[in-house]
Amino acid sequence: MDKIRNEQLLEQIEPVKEMIQTCIQCGTCTASCPNNEFMDITPRHMWRLLLTDHAEALFASKSFTMCSSCYYCTLRCPRGLELTAAMSLLKQAASRLKLKKFQRSSLFYDAFLDSVQKHGRVKEMEFMTHYFVSLKNPVIPFGYASLGLKLLSKGKIRPEFGFGGKGKLTGLFKKVAELEGMK
Template identity: 50%
Template sequence: MHPHLISGSPTTHDDSDAMAPIGNLVNACIQCGTCTASCPNALEMDLTPRKMWRLVILGRLSDVMASRTFILCSDCYTCTLRCPRGLPLTRAMEALKGIAFARRETQHRRSRLFYETFMQTVRRYGRIREMAFMTRYFTAMKNPAEPFRFAPLGLKLMGKGKVEMGGGKSTEIPLAALFEKVAALERTPDKPLGKGG
């Protein structure tokens, strides 16, 4: 894990081989383009998935980070299922998001804050509380217009009593101990998780 994503404290990064483990995941890519043809979001991407995998294998970190391709992966797993080489492409997309968030890439700030504040809420309460999550997210965004994008939906949900406000009956199971243990395990020199999954 990149501990500052959870704790908020900045760290420095050695970027030179940040992408190498992902390159290993997709190294057997034959550039057939089945991923691109299968991707529901390919038309909104600047690089096609096929082209991006090539850049990942070549280690072209800044080109990959500058693109919005991986951030537009919606985890549908169609490419993963169809890849004739059986490569874990959705998992590789997730790992690229992780690198972009750790590098605090400015063009991916909104996604990073969305994921980051989500996990902070889980860490604090054990379950997602929509009000706590959205409040954290809006505060982190520091963009006064952002809440208004969600306001009509928020009001609709509140009207239906569908927003967990954090009142008396809700369960609170803090998970800080688990988060900290994971961070500690990941700081050990032996990388915990390799391929698979």
């Protein structure tokens, strides 16, 4: 990473470092994580990298993007650290830095939030359409066609055109934007 990116990275991860500075490296987070077998860097190792100022090694991996926010690590942490929130902040930092490696994850996250903001819930068909269009690669959706058809046939997703929850979360999103200083 160039110097400017590195300075931006350090600025973005400072809140995460503050959240985890009392980590005792017990490994409970890694043992609790249902996705750790798919990670090249375990949660315990992630916290160590951050605490020893080796964030660039962490961002060279995609491990933190695999967090499914199940909260097992947070619930089981003997220090009571909010590890799921820390993972979320890492995802947000990667999105803000616009690192190419995390582009697809960021586009997925943005499409998901857009759907929730518009409808008060996720409308799967619209959400996935928005995501696939944002990828700007017309071939990618074909890889998901069989899964989509299977989900449709089992009634797991429906091509809905209307929903009564529209606008119910507008106040929540405005408050979050205020708290984050975005507006």
